[in-house]
Amino acid sequence: MIDILNQFWRAFLYWDGQGFSGLAVTLWLLDASLFIGFILAVPLAVARISKNKFLSVAVWCYTYVFRGTPLYVQLLLIYTGLYGFEFVRSTEVLSAVFRSGYYCSIIAFALNTCAYTTEIFAGAMRTTNHGEIEAARAYGMSWFTMYRRIVIPSALRRSLPQYGNEVILMLHATSVAFTATVPDILKVARDANAATYQSFQSFGIAALLYLAVSFALVALFRQAEQRWLAYLAVRPH
Template sequence: MTDLLQEYWRAYLWTDGTRLTGLAVTMWMLVLSTGIGFALAVPLAIARVSPRRWLSLPVHLYTYVFRGTPLYVQLLLIYSGIYGLQIVRETELLNLFFRVGFNCVILAFVLNTCAYTTEILAGAIRSVSHGAVEAGRAYGMSDAVLYRRIILPDAFRRSIPALSNEVIFMLHGTSVAFAATVPDLLKIARDANADTFRSFEAFGFAGLLYLLATFFLVWLFRKAEQRWLRHVQPHHAA
């Protein structure tokens, strides 16, 4: 284990000397995909709960497809399948985008986590107190103001526990990025194993880093819950 770490520990953590690798790439993919996915999920969640079928139905179909198929399959379709289409190869911008593995990985991760986050936020929006909404309407708030001041802030707070689970699942899901030759944590572990044939050490150290990253995310979301969900924490008698 010591020899393997002496040779590969930098690659496991952040660089192989020429590019970002390992844990740094894994966390960068996680931040990018969950950040973009959350931003897209907010308007989609609003559309998802809309009584207008022409708004809610397309969103429902999108979330159904991406939550009903494996992330690995989605990545392969985007990385290998879409790039194999003639129209993609003949369109300069599409060709430039889909020929880069990292772009395909981020696109697949964004679409996947956005689908889950959309349903999480839609459920939280539906659970917002009807009385609070009616009180806002009594004050003359428009739908846009209601969402900005009452519905979305309350929904965001309610969804923190579920969002924390989705971010952790997405962290674990980033391990499929090796299929697109992205030098993430698992790709470095596979390379170390191929070079040293020390599978337990190579994959064990990667598993330890995933575990530490998970603990860090759990700690962050626990702090967020303590701050924004303080009003629903149980109060113990002295």
């Protein structure tokens, strides 16, 4: 393992100004996909619990498809499948996007995590305390104001434990990005294995890096839960 670290530590961990390390690429994929997925999931969760059947069913179909199919297949469809259409190849912007492994990976990861996050947020919104809703109506809040100030903030706080699990799963899911030629942690580990034929050491380093990032994320979410879910803690009488 020492030999591999001597040869590939820059590729795993260091940025020399010419290219990002595998760790940096993995974190970048994770951050970008989570940001896009979160931004999309909030309004989609509201639509998911809407009384408008057209909106609700449309969002349900989207989440059902992306939660019911493997992320690996989704990435292959976006990266190698969509570029097969003539209108994609003939459109300059679409052609540039779907030729890039980075863009295709982010699109696939964002759509996937958005589907799971939408259902997490929608479930939390459904279980909003009825007293909070009644209080908001008593104050004369409009539907939009009630969701903006009461329902959505409350649901996001109560979703923290489930959303933390989704973030960890998304971190692990980024490992399929190597199939789109993205030089993430696993791609560097595969290169190290190909160069040294030391499979256990090469992939062991990758596993340790994923483990370290997972521990850091768990610690961050524990801190967030202690701060924003303190009001739900059981207090001694």
